[in-house]
Amino acid sequence: MTRDTQTRWIIYTATTALCIALLGYSFAYQGEPEIGTILSGADCLIKVGAQDQAIVECEKVLERDPGNLQAHLLHAHALDRLGRTREAIEDYRRALVLVDRGDWASEFLKPDDRRQLSLDVRLAIADGERRVGDLDPAIVDCRTIEVEFGPSSRASLVRGYAHEACGETTAASDAFVMAAALAPNDPVVHWALGCFCLEHGRAEDALFALERVHALDSGRHPAYPTAYRIAQARIALMDRQGAIDALSEACHTWRGFTRQNLFDDPAFGSLRGDPAFDALIAELVAGGSRRS
Numbered sequence: 001m002t003r004d005t006q007t008r009w010i011i012y013t014a015t016t017a018l019c020i021a022l023l024g025y026s027f028a029y030q031g032e033p034e035i036g037t038i039l040s041g042a043d044c045l046i047k048v049g050a051q052d053q054a055i056v057e058c059e060k061v062l063e064r065d066p067g068n069l070q071a072h073l074l075h076a077h078a079l080d081r082l083g084r085t086r087e088a089i090e091d092y093r094r095a096l097v098l099v100d101r102g103d104w105a106s107e108f109l110k111p112d113d114r115r116q117l118s119l120d121v122r123l124a125i126a127d128g129e130r131r132v133g134d135l136d137p138a139i140v141d142c143r144t145i146e147v148e149f150g151p152s153s154r155a156s157l158v159r160g161y162a163h164e165a166c167g168e169t170t171a172a173s174d175a176f177v178m179a180a181a182l183a184p185n186d187p188v189v190h191w192a193l194g195c196f197c198l199e200h201g202r203a204e205d206a207l208f209a210l211e212r213v214h215a216l217d218s219g220r221h222p223a224y225p226t227a228y229r230i231a232q233a234r235i236a237l238m239d240r241q242g243a244i245d246a247l248s249e250a251c252h253t254w255r256g257f258t259r260q261n262l263f264d265d266p267a268f269g270s271l272r273g274d275p276a277f278d279a280l281i282a283e284l285v286a287g288g289s290r291r292s
Helices: 003-024 033-047 051-064 069-081 085-101 111-131 135-149 153-165 169-182 187-199 203-217 226-236 240-253 259-264 266-271 275-286
Strands: none
Touching: 033 051, 033 069, 051 069, 069 085, 069 111, 085 111, 111 135, 111 153, 135 153, 153 169, 153 187, 169 187, 187 203, 187 226, 203 226, 226 240, 226 266, 240 266, 240 275, 259 275
């Protein structure tokens, strides 16, 4: 599994928070009910994957009302999902000006809600910067969030990935550890920490974090290849039987698991010849895996 695929969970977390903000902070558009109908339709189009159509609908609103916060947020979200992240960042920034100015919000939002929406948009900007390779601005924005809003697991998480991409492994490790400490029941942050530790030779720390993911996330995301990562950690710790047991679980719970996963990873070469491992290979070859 590539690093890019792993980071999709982080992206999903940040953008899902923004979706919640869009729905939770939706307000009645005074004076022109048609605009509210258009924006509701755009929101539905995004949910069903019709991002191009959603962008067209949002632009209809923005032509009539360039300062419409909801249109900017939905437009940015649709652009982001299409991979047009730099354009999305600019839309998020326009939305942030509107959120922080607060003219529209006094009638609809409590101060704490407006603060949360400001945080969500800032996180979307920082995560977008990270994904397009603007790593230093992403780190600065995350640190600004942590200063202005207090400790944030999502800001620490985005900052950790940005530090790692810069080759700053100590800073990345500290950020991932902080994220896990701030959100002890969030499997996504423990996943990030576990993968980071595994890829930097800290198998024992990786196993601890990944087993936390397994305990928190079991049954909710069958495609989450936690068991496979646990197997990698266990083989690094010379626990052959534990690795085979974890691989067997991966075989039966991860839809994307194939024998190629075993052949491509040299770490599992030492298991060949073990009867349990060979039986697992035979099961995969026969296509008899009981995937949930």
